[in-house]
Amino acid sequence: GKPQDNGIGGYAPDTNREIPDAPAEEVLEQQRRDRDGNKGERQDERSDGSYRNPEDPDGVRRTADGEAMIQNKDGTWRPVSEMADPAREGDNGRRHNPQVGRWGEVEADRYAASQGWEKINGPNSTMDSPFTGPGKIDAVYRDPGPPPRYLVSDAKALGSQQGTTKRGVLQMSDQWIRERLGNANLSRLHERGIKNGFDPVLLRVDKNGNVTEEWLDIYGKKVQAPSWRNE
Numbered sequence: 001g002k003p004q005d006n007g008i009g010g011y012a013p014d015t016n017r018e019i020p021d022a023p024a025e026e027v028l029e030q031q032r033r034d035r036d037g038n039k040g041e042r043q044d045e046r047s048d049g050s051y052r053n054p055e056d057p058d059g060v061r062r063t064a065d066g067e068a069m070i071q072n073k074d075g076t077w078r079p080v081s082e083m084a085d086p087a088r089e090g091d092n093g094r095r096h097n098p099q100v101g102r103w104g105e106v107e108a109d110r111y112a113a114s115q116g117w118e119k120i121n122g123p124n125s126t127m128d129s130p131f132t133g134p135g136k137i138d139a140v141y142r143d144p145g146p147p148p149r150y151l152v153s154d155a156k157a158l159g160s161q162q163g164t165t166k167r168g169v170l171q172m173s174d175q176w177i178r179e180r181l182g183n184a185n186l187s188r189l190h191e192r193g194i195k196n197g198f199d200p201v202l203l204r205v206d207k208n209g210n211v212t213e214e215w216l217d218i219y220g221k222k223v224q225a226p227s228w229r230n231e
Contacts, residue, residue: 050077056209057106059127067207070103070127081158081207098131104157105129105138108203111211117141117151121185134163137177137184140194149228150190150198152177157205162220172200173220199226 042051049064056062061069061077069077083097102125109124121140123129132138141151154162154172162171169176177200181191202214215225 068209070099100157104155104205107205107209108155112141117143120190137180150194152198152200153203155203170220172216174218
């Protein structure tokens with residue numbers, strides 16, 4: 001029996017209060033956080049309160065309250081929600097700023113990688129990548145499954161909306177996508193595979209870089225999610 005239940009063994013509470021009741025890895029990590037404070041999350045802090053989060057991609061900073069900042073054409077750092085494109089004044093131009101759009105693609109690719117999706121139409125975007133352009137497919141991913149699936153994606157930063165062609169075809173509809181697959185930089189193997197089926201998805205990026213999936217039907221309209229996504 002237990003020592004405290006029989007008359008042979010002695011029992012005394014453990015008096016060593018210096019040993020935490022937790023796995024060693026967790027204890028060491030907590031000690032590191034206590035020692036370093038916010039150094040692991042905030043680097044290169046400046047007088048305006050902005051800082052670098054080492055988890056962010058190169059070319060991105062944070063405001064004091066965590067909003068993403070990128071460089072404007074003149075080299076100054078601006079919160080993404082304040083970056084307006086002068087050529088689009090009166091049309092919520094900040095959403096059409098190509099630098100904001102590129103930042104959205106960077107964050108969308110990072111999110112896709114975190115989901116295990118492999119980008120198959122080129123390397124993951126960086127802040128130095130060429131602009132994709134409004135009439136092209138942003139990204140094609142392959143979800144290894146099982147079973148494997150193809151995902152055609154467009155990054156939408158700060159509430160940017162789908163466009164419509166002069167012929168009235170909605171961006172990210174089945175027709176819009178299929179008309180552009182031949183110029184999506186896909187290998188012949190993937191091009192043949194994707195023609196058998198794919199799922200269109202908008203990856204919506206908020207000002208802090210958080211990504212939300214918005215799945216679409218063949219008409220480019222929002223649906224809850226593909227059935228396999230709910231399994």
